[in-house]
Amino acid sequence: MSLGKAAARIAAAGTAAGFAAGLWSLAEAQAFALRRRTLVLDPRPSSTGASGEQAAQAASGSGSATSDREQGDALDRPFSAPAQDAVSLDDGDPRASLDDGDPRRLRILHLSDIHLLAWQRRKLAWIEKLAEESPDMLVLTGDSIAHSAAVAPLLRTLSVFAGLPGIFVFGSNDYYPPRPKNPFTYFKAPSSHSHGGKMRELPWPEMRAGFESFGWTDLNNRRAALTANGIDVDAVGVDDPHIRLDRFPAARTRPPGSKPRIAIGLVHAPYARALDAMVDDGCSLVFAGHTHGGQVCVPGKGALVTNCDLPTPLVAGLYRWPDAGEVIRHDGAAVATHPGAWVNVSAGLGASPFAPVRLACRPEAIVLDVVLP
DSSP states (O other): OOHHHHHHHHHHHHHHHHHHHHHHHHHHTTOOEEEEEEEEOOOOOOTTSOOHHHHHHHHHTOOSOOOHHHHOOTTTSOOOOOSSOOOOSOTTOGGGSOOTTOTTEEEEEEEOOOOBOTTOHHHHHHHHHGGGGOOSEEEEESOOBSSGGGHHHHHHHHGGGTTSOEEEEOOHHHHSOOOOOOGGGGGTSOOOOOOSSOSOOOOHHHHHHHHHHTTEEEOTTEEEEEEETTEEEEEEEOOOGGGTOOOOOOOOOOOTTOOOSEEEEEOSSOOHHHHHHHHHTTOSEEEEOOSGGGSBEETTTEESOOSSSSOGGGSSEEEEESSOOSOBOSSEEEEOOSSSEEEEEOOOSOOOTTSOOOBSOOOEEEEEEEEOO
16 A cells, blocks of 8 residues: 555544534533532531541551542642542431431532523423422522523523522623634633723623512622521622632621531632632632633543633642542532632633634533531
């Protein structure tokens, strides 16, 4: 075979492989996944008598104690985390499966980055079906729409959760529509919005009014106190750090002797400054989105970019902050035995209409069962 024919065959094979990958990524963008996670915020011994830390070591196959800092610091040095789910709670532990309405359990449905277009009926039907999970509380972490015509169908779908305690923040694409972008620029720095009066705004006030009519609370640079499943919750949120709208709200004065059972933070883009501020504020759990889980990932390796200042192993999942140990990327359970907050970063349910693809990174919603003392 001549060198020219060999080169032509290689080129043809490469073209076919690229075409197949493109078709797969389009299909995967519609393969919605529901992630189920459990976080125990009560560091009592598990049913086997081992502590949460010991259970985590057993799950990872380690026989010796390892400090959080040794497991990997999110900012100070390269991070090394296992690709598989991290399970730190024994399957037989009764706290892993509490009944609906149990006063120790807060079931939170986390939706993020829906990036809805009005014609995406399959996505809307899938979201509506999530009501069958019987959540106690709804969390929305932004970028819900991608076009002005999407507000009405979004509100019709989310109305199945009306009356449920809910909290929300916005992302940049709730304010401004997506634009075509060169994907290679994401390797240099996070994307940016130049919105100095030149870009038309999306109808976010209409969307906010709809959310508030459902009884949900706007946490964009705000605080709130609410009750879900009989559990007192303090919540704080910031507007999108990605376009530098975040302004951390002033501390809230509580009546003497009163204390919430859980403090929750909300942010769209999980920039380190926002996560640090929420830890300093006393949050034990923070919800975020924005990253799309990397959106286009390398099978077996993971994300190539995060579109914020976090390292790629923290692009999505449930993990501690600031000392992230193992990352629960899909389903799993963990016991909080260390100071700091836990962060739940959603890979989101959508993508920009100019890049409607996913590779090795399915769109997702998350049901997080938080078990309290």
